[in-house]
Amino acid sequence: MGASASSRVSLTVNGTRRTVTVDNRTSLLDLLREHLDLTGSKKGCNAGACGACTVLVDGQRVNSCLTLAVRLEGAEVTTIEGLAHGDELHPLQQAFIDEDAFQCGYCTPGQILSGVGCIQEGHTNSPEEIREWMSGNICRCGCYVKIVRAVEQTAARK
Ligand code: FES
Numbered sequence: 444m445g446a447s448a449s450s451r452v453s454l455t456v457n458g459t460r461r462t463v464t465v466d467n468r469t470s471l472l473d474l475l476r477e478h479l480d481l482t483g484s485k486k487g488c489n490a491g492a493c494g495a496c497t498v499l500v501d502g503q504r505v506n507s508c509l510t511l512a513v514r515l516e517g518a519e520v521t522t523i524e525g526l527a528h529g530d531e532l533h534p535l536q537q538a539f540i541d542e543d544a545f546q547c548g549y550c551t552p553g554q555i556l557s558g559v560g561c562i563q564e565g566h567t568n569s570p571e572e573i574r575e576w577m578s579g580n581i582c583r584c585g586c587y588v589k590i591v592r593a594v595e596q597t598a599a600r601k
């Protein structure tokens with residue numbers, strides 16, 4: 444008998460404990476989208492190059508397409524679905540609306556989670572610094588100026 448091809452993993456997603464049995468090769472992105480019906484995290488390249496799948500794991504931003512789900516036993520995951528408090532949007536979500544920082548919106552969940560991480564890390568001292576630390580998040584619609592502005596304004600309000 445070979446090693447088991449699937450494993451059980453328990454993790455907390457947006458404050459709720461979830462236990463799932465997944466193929467050992469399942470990415471966190473597929474766990475979220477295919478097993479938990481949390482489709483806010485987007486699949487762009489599925490190869491770590493676009494940032495559309497960015498979520499927070501234990502407060503750190505990660506590309507969920509490159510993160511194996513079975514390695515996340517006990518982890519705390521935050522996705523775009525978990526950022527708002529009821530009807531009250533997270534300040535960065537509101538700033539994206541106020542600044543009109545999206546067009547098609549496909550990159551937006553990843554941009555926002557990455558922006559939350561960028562602000563928590565303190566890499567927001569200048570537009571240049573924000574651009575550098577958000578450079579893993581690609582926007583095909585070219586909304587970068589407004590995205591940086593939204594992150595900058597949210598960081599300034601902290
Ligand atoms: S889908 Fe994960 S980095 Fe592109």
Ligand code: FES
Pocket residue numbers: 544545546547548549550551581582583584585586
């Ligand atoms: S808003 Fe379209 S890819 Fe960024």
